Amino acid sequence: MKEILIIAKRELRGYFSSPVAFVFIVIFLLLSGFFTFMMANFFERGEANLQSFFMWHPWLYLFLVPAVGMRMWSDERRLGTIELLLTMPVTPWQAIVGKFLASWLIIGLALLLTFPLVITVNYLGNPDNGVIFASYIGSLLMAGAYLAISAMTSAMTRNQVVSFIVSVVLSLFLILAGWPPVTNLLVSWAQPWLVDGIAAFSVMTHFDSIQKGVLDSRDLLYFLSVMGFSLFTTSVIIRAHRAG
Amino acid sequence: MIKVRNLKKHFGPKVAVNGVSFTIERGEVLGFLGPNGAGKSTTMRMITGFIPPSEGEIKIGEFDMLKNPIAAKRLIGYLPENAPSYADMSVHGFLSFAAELRGLSGDANKRAVARAIEMCFLEPVLHQSIETLSKGYRHRTCFAQSIIHDPAVLILDEPTDGLDPNQKHEMRTLIRRMGEKKAIIFSTHILEEVEAVCSRAVIIDRGQIVANGTPRELKMRSDQAGAVTLRLLDGSAAAVKSKIDQISAVARSIVLSESPVAVRAFPRQKESGDEVSRALGEMASKERWKVQELRIEEGRLDEVFRGITLPDNKKEETKK
Numbered sequence: 001m002k003e004i005l006i007i008a009k010r011e012l013r014g015y016f017s018s019p020v021a022f023v024f025i026v027i028f029l030l031l032s033g034f035f036t037f038m039m040a041n042f043f044e045r046g047e048a049n050l051q052s053f054f055m056w057h058p059w060l061y062l063f064l065v066p067a068v069g070m071r072m073w074s075d076e077r078r079l080g081t082i083e084l085l086l087t088m089p090v091t092p093w094q095a096i097v098g099k100f101l102a103s104w105l106i107i108g109l110a111l112l113l114t115f116p117l118v119i120t121v122n123y124l125g126n127p128d129n130g131v132i133f134a135s136y137i138g139s140l141l142m143a144g145a146y147l148a149i150s151a152m153t154s155a156m157t158r159n160q161v162v163s164f165i166v167s168v169v170l171s172l173f174l175i176l177a178g179w180p181p182v183t184n185l186l187v188s189w190a191q192p193w194l195v196d197g198i199a200a201f202s203v204m205t206h207f208d209s210i211q212k213g214v215l216d217s218r219d220l221l222y223f224l225s226v227m228g229f230s231l232f233t234t235s236v237i238i239r240a241h242r243a244g
Numbered sequence: 245m246i247k248v249r250n251l252k253k254h255f256g257p258k259v260a261v262n263g264v265s266f267t268i269e270r271g272e273v274l275g276f277l278g279p280n281g282a283g284k285s286t287t288m289r290m291i292t293g294f295i296p297p298s299e300g301e302i303k304i305g306e307f308d309m310l311k312n313p314i315a316a317k318r319l320i321g322y323l324p325e326n327a328p329s330y331a332d333m334s335v336h337g338f339l340s341f342a343a344e345l346r347g348l349s350g351d352a353n354k355r356a357v358a359r360a361i362e363m364c365f366l367e368p369v370l371h372q373s374i375e376t377l378s379k380g381y382r383h384r385t386c387f388a389q390s391i392i393h394d395p396a397v398l399i400l401d402e403p404t405d406g407l408d409p410n411q412k413h414e415m416r417t418l419i420r421r422m423g424e425k426k427a428i429i430f431s432t433h434i435l436e437e438v439e440a441v442c443s444r445a446v447i448i449d450r451g452q453i454v455a456n457g458t459p460r461e462l463k464m465r466s467d468q469a470g471a472v473t474l475r476l477l478d479g480s481a482a483a484v485k486s487k488i489d490q491i492s493a494v495a496r497s498i499v500l501s502e503s504p505v506a507v508r509a510f511p512r513q514k515e516s517g518d519e520v521s522r523a524l525g526e527m528a529s530k531e532r533w534k535v536q537e538l539r540i541e542e543g544r545l546d547e548v549f550r551g552i553t554l555p556d557n558k559k560e561e562t563k564k
Contacts, residue, residue, distance in 0.1 A: 006344045010330070017332045017373075080328030084389070087292040087324075088345045089317040242295045244255040 003090045007098030012105065015068075021106050024068050028110040031060055036117070048125025053117055054135045054211055058175050058203055061146050066167035068106060069150025070160045072099050073238070077158040086242070096234050100151055100227075107143045111136065131213035138210030141223035142203050146171050148230035155237040171203075174226075178202025245270050245397055245427035246291065251300035253286050253451075260286045261297075262451035268444075270396065273423035275442035275459075276431035279553050283451040284431040285325050288401050291429070292322045304397055318346070321395035323403055327386035331375035335366055335385050338374060339392060346393040360388040363418065379406045387415070391422070398422065400430035404437060416441050435545040439463075449553040462548050469543025470517035474524055476505040477534040487531065491523045504536070517541075 015021040032053060036042045040052030076082035085095055121127045146167075153167040154160070176182045178199040186195045199205045203226075206219040246268045253261040261283040268274050276284045290297045291304075293313045302309035307316035329338055339360055343353045361367060364384040369377055374385060383406060390398060403419065404412045412434075419428060420441050432438065438445045439459045447455040447462070455462055463469055476484065481499045488497045488509050493516050500506035511520045517540040528535045 003345065006341070010333075010341050013337065014330065014332050079331065080324060080326055081330055083289070083294050083324040084322070084328055084386075087294050087317060087320070087322045088342070089314045089347070090345060091314065244253070244295060 003094040004098040004101065007085075007090070007095055008102040008105070011099050011102030015102065015106055020068065020071075021109075024064060024106060025110040025113060028060065028064055028107075029113060031064075032056060032114060035060070048121055048127040050117060050121055050127070050132050050135060051211065053114070054139060054207075057139045058142065058207060061143050062168060062171050062175065065107065065143055065146040066150045066153075066164045066171065068103050069147050070154050070164040070167065072103060072151050073155040073234070074158050074160050074163045075154075077155075077241075078160075082238075086238075092235050092238055096151070096231055096238070100148065100231060103147055103151075104140075104144050107147065108140055111140060111143070128213060131211070134213050134215050135211050137215060138207050138219070138223075141210075141220070142207050145174070145203060145223050145226040145230075148227040148234075149174075152230045152234045152237065155234045155241070174201065174203045176202070178204035178206075178208075245305060246429065247301070247303040248287075248291060249301040251287060251290060251302065252298045253283075253290060253295070254298050259451050261290070264300075264448070264451070264453055266446060266453065266456065268427045268429065270427050271424060272444060273419060273428045273430070273442045275438040275445040276429060276448065277433075277435070277438060277445055277549060278431075278448035280433075282448045282553070284448055285401055287448070288322075288399050288429065288431065289324075292320055292399050293317050294324075318393075319395055320397045320399060321390035321393065323387050323390045323398075323400045325401040326405075327383045329374050329382060329386050329389070332373065334371050334373050335377070335381075335388075336361075336370050338385060339366075339388055342389040343392045348393060356392050356394075359394075360392045363391065364388040365414070380408060380411045383407060384411075396426055398426050398428040398430075400428065402432060403430050404432065404434065412437075435549060438545060447549060447552055454552050455548070459545065460542075463543035463545055464514055465551070466541075466543030466545075466547045468541045468547065470514035470520075471508050471510045471541040472517055472521045472524055473500070473506065473508045473537065473539050473541060474528070474535065475537040476528075477536050479505050479533055481505045481507065484533070487527060488524065491520065491527070493519045493523060508541075514543075 035056040036053045040055065042052045045052060073082070076085060086092060118132060122129070149170050150163070150167040153170065154163040156166070157163050179202070183195055183199055186198065206222045209216060210219050248267070249265045251261055251264040264287055266274070276288070278284050286295070289295045291302055291309070293309050293316060296310065304316040305319050307319070309316045333341065336357065339357045340353060343356045348356050361370065364387055366381070366384060366388055369381050374382060377385065387403060390400070400419070404415050407415060416437060419430060422428065423441070423443070442459055444457065445459050445462055446453055455465070474484070474488070481502045484505055485497055485499055485507050488494055488507055491509070493511050494509045495512045497507055497509040500508055509520055509524065511517055521538060521540050525538060528538070
């Protein structure tokens, strides 16, 4: 556990000594503000909720999270520091979790900085703060799932660009599998159980249900298992790469 | 301290290391020699636990690297090839991070970092970010990382690569000094380094150990080893050579230069260089030769190295 924290701390310092963390946080705040107010017309809606804010998150994360995660392991491989890290008395698992947590914390921080929205909506009306809280948790979990996928793709290559693109494509699949325009298309020729089965793999399905204000254990389990699976695969890739 | 038995590694069909075995105790500095791609780095990476061997056993102290990697890794300090480090960190931050991962916190951490900084002369760049450093400083920073926990075992992959002559000298002094108490393996291409630093050298070629001994023993394998060179201020080379050839311990002799006269005498046995040199000395005083130099050749490591590691067809070429 101590090792995980030491690695996470170093990683965090790395994010803040380069512009990555600042750029991510600023762009995330700007874009989410733009979409909420300009595209979804937060004020004109006259509704006391943050749906117009959260609805964009799957799409915002699609590009922003891989941008944070793409260098996680590819940089270690490119610079050769992976050799340093993994010959220290730490297990690969500790390194993987430590690095993942640091990046997740950056995203969590960005999310936390959207608090003025919560204040605004509470000032203007009487929103259901339970729903808002659940949505924040859901958003954080979704970001974690994307991030774990980025961790996995960054372990595959020493090239950050490749890592970014593969990670975007995989995440896009997780969105589209449950995105209404796609599922509607599927319904016309596939069996309903098949469509549901595919949609169950999608972050959309689970994020939507959390946004309704219910933290269902199935949805939590979904996000946690995407993270668990991706990070486990990361460890397999790293081991395979070392074994040659 | 380090015990390696029958270590093998193949990458797909390619065999990188093929049955390497050796042991090193505390107080020994083992030089790893070999041409590029001979398997030096791969062997070191297996010993440090970075890559798992395909076959074989690695013991560090009393711990098995494969069964108990964390305990084994605690005993090792490692300087990987090209001395990688986190470019975005400051020297101090990097060393403190390394010390923390080695389980040193609080005051112990500060002391360890201060000690490493002093030993590696990093004071002037302490708070500079590593990416702004010159190659020499970067190298030393990574080296400082490897000794931060005062490990019993040090594995150094080309520790003097890319350093200027002064820095090379400092690094060698440092390795020799630490070699008194630690078990050290280091790889190098520079053969003088082996003579200057190692207590024992191993030559690896195509994944196998082809020679293992003290630098002196290895040099004795050279054709020139034990030969005695005599240089005179005047006289005739042919006359001197014919005299020398009469000495019973001399197998043959060659004329190196006519004027001034230089003749090299090869003893019948490499070990009897002393005897030949004594006989030549006596002969010189009897014949009243004006001796400029009388020297026993130690043999040359590069010659031995080439002789052992070149493929047989190439050996023929260099002889021609």
